[in-house]
Amino acid sequence: MTARSLQIRRGAGLGARHLVYALIAFIFVLPLWWAIVSSLRPNAEVFADIFPVTPKALIPSPLTFEAYAGVFERGFGMIIANTMFVALVTMVAGLIVNGAAGFAFAMFDFKGKKLILSLIIISFMLPFEAIALPLYTVTQQLGWLDNVLALIVPSVANGLAVFLFYQFFSQVPKDYMEAARLDGVSWIDILLRIYVPLSMPTCISAALLLFIFQWEAFLWPLLAMPSQQFKVIQVGMAAFQQQYQTIWNQLFAVSVITALIPIALLLPLQRYYVQGLAGAGIKG
Amino acid sequence: MKIIQTAIAAGLVASMLAGTALAQDKTLNMIVIEGGDTTAMQAVADAYKAAHPGVTINLQPYPFAQFFQVAELRLRSKDAGIDLVYVDAPLVASYASRGFLSPFDASVDTSTLVTSALDAGKYEGNQFALPINNSAQVLFFNKTLFANAGITPPDGLTAGETASQAQVDELAATKRWTWEQVADAAQKLTVKDGGRTTTYGFTVEQFGELYQLQPFGESLGTDVIGPDGYTAKGYLDSEAWTKAATYWANLYNEWGVSPKSLGYGEAAQLFGNGQLAMMAGGTWNLPGLEASGVDFGVAPYPYFEGGKVVTPTGSWYVGVNAASGNQAEAVDFAKYLTTSAEGTKTWFDSLQQLPTYKPLLDEISTAAAFDSFPQDVFRLGVYDSLNTAKARPVTAAYGQLQDAFRTAFVDIANGVAVKDALASAVQKFEAAAARVAP
């Protein structure tokens, strides 16, 4: 085998590899790309370059922002604000509640610890859908139907977040804690002044987890807010597409907005997100 | 300490004042359908408030797609936050049988209301809901598109012409198109461009809905379900309904003249954009189509050749929530809405639905204001409501029937075999109905 043919082979191999990766990336990106492009076109032009397909289909031409204007005119801005509110409150409350629980499990031994820990983690592995219908009855009993509390409170305690904090706090060297205890520092101070600052990456992971969970919530907000006066974004989007089945560009505008906000959060923080989740999967 | 005492005293005084103020003002909550219905109801509520200061009717509108579910959930949980309910005609039985509505007593004078409409609001002899209006379905057609295609449009009412009730009666009795004629014209009017349809020949307004399609099978001679309200076998899967469903299937598949899966209100939009040549829809579309600038005419609702003429009828009713704490006030508003001259006129002017208030119907037939287009279209409604209208089936399982019917017809439009779809609908309805049968 000559050096030249080896080089060609390697080049072809490199090319083939890029082709494979590019193809997969293309499939992942295409829907979002087409959505963005179509949301920037007038409604009549959305399907214009498809039969037959030309590359022009992937460019927003003619360019217009009328879809976005229309969407906000229909009150979508309020829906985005609603969802932001629910997501942020859940996030903050969740960090506190789950962080505290994770800290307790990591630092202390007590009777029934293993049982409670497993119960928390397993019960939260049961997806929301399984309990959505009975949860509706509970919410009704609490008088929280059509109340924002119904969207926030049940989602604050999260088994995965507890697990993340538990894992992290367990791995912090005990020396810090022991030295502080010898100095007579209270547990709360240890938590707040030593562990919390250390746990920033886990906090980011858990925060993203909670935020995205609420951002993506669909079935529960649909059931818990039957009057739909308070819409969150996924339900608002579904209702929008039911009511305006042929205003394509606005449908796309709505989905682009819904998708871009978590992506905007995720991309800069992806390192933490990946690390946090990847760490959780190992022990299983 | 003194500050606290003053604060408490102030608080008590304030709440007392607020209490007395509240005792004067009443707010009644009413759930309605979003859109034109809400606009019309708001107009009536405003008129009522002008006549009864201190009583505010607060409307809670929901999109059509959500409405029935929400009403169901809230009424079932005995929500005292609802006083008045917008009830779809065929659901009166279902709601009444489960104790959701308070019956109206003899204090309400119903002599001015059309008897058949009143009867549809009764359950086991009691009047549980009052009819707000009736409905009239017609065939809208785009004159320009017909002219461009060189086809003769159906006989009907158009701008620039007048028609007396007698003339309208003759039109409706003798010059009605058949569904076969509609299909024929629709195929010639449908325009495809580069694989996509740019002009559709025909569509019904409400895709797959029982209200809209009930006349199809009944025109050929068979009802949707049996008189007991729980049997569909032998009815929905009969020869008549199979033939009707095949026609429906052809509209979407073989002939390709109708657009698939239209959302609520989108058929009217297509027609208003000049992309639809014929639409079978309600008279409530008149104001919107007038505003759209399309040159259109209105023909009577078609029927199957050799069959009976049957038209959709029935509309919305108002009921009082049994769990409401404001029974007397709610009944009073309901009375105003349905049996007062001002209430019914305000409603009619806004929503343009065929009235159930007899004096208004007389006015339509005789007053000069209704001689010209588009107001003369209501005379068509008067004729049909007296001669061809057939109410929807009375059954406590109407919700289940509506769902099974819609599923079947949506599936058929999407290519599922007619026989399978109808058989499945029959089976599903009967199973669901059995669970609510007494």
Place this chain on the structure above:
Amino acid sequence: MTRSRSPVLLIAALLTPALIGLVVFRLYPIALAANDSFFNVLRGQPVFVGLDNYVALLTDSVFWNSLKVTFWFNLLINPIQIALALGLALLYVQNFKGVTLYRVLFLIPIGVSLPTAVLIWRIMLSQDGLVNGVIGIAGVPAQPWLTSEALALYSIIAIATWKGISYWMIFIIGGLQNISPEIYDAARIDGIKPWQRLVYITIPLLRPTLLFVLVADVSINFLLFAPIFMLTQGGPADSTNVLMYEAYKSGFIFGDMGRAMAVIVVVVAILLVIVGLQFKLLSGRREAKR
């Protein structure tokens, strides 16, 4: 490693909020579901009917169809998703110039929520949509992806897979990162081919991770709801009527909570059995090989 004596009050304070959440919003609803399934609402009043709702399911052909659809759906989607996620993870961890861009792009579906993905794909799969346009180049006629009895379920599988595999990929990456490179070095020295490496070394070492992903994925797919709700409402001709949607229809469209809860209890029971089986079969084998 010493742990302090337990300051009971503090522990209680730290754990209580999470525990309340657990009991009130997870355990209690499950108990409630079981309870509601023993009642029927007739004429507005709840009536105790014992096991009637469950017995009724036995002769309910719509229920059996839902069961069939759910099982078939899961039989297909779970292996497909995990295999693809594994492949994706293997690609993700490779190092070469330009891989960072690809890595970012691989993560995009995670940011796109399921309902959003469903909406976009619905339009892409519509009669005049992009997918039909693209296959049109190859001369393939336009397909009714979501409105055909034959294709609807597979279209939903495709959409859910598009959305889901990036997420599972992350967990598998975590597992891959745990495998020490020395094992691969030793394998290379021994002359083991790449695919053998994959089958005999990587996958066995990934077992705990794959098990975790399998259990979690099955749980989610078994209860999948959003795509069916938004796209097909169980149709056409009940071809996508999974158990979860059937329960929703019963409870929230027809107000038949008794039947809805019975279906939910059945679904959760089946899920627990499946998860239990997975644990038993897949962790048991490791013991046997020793």
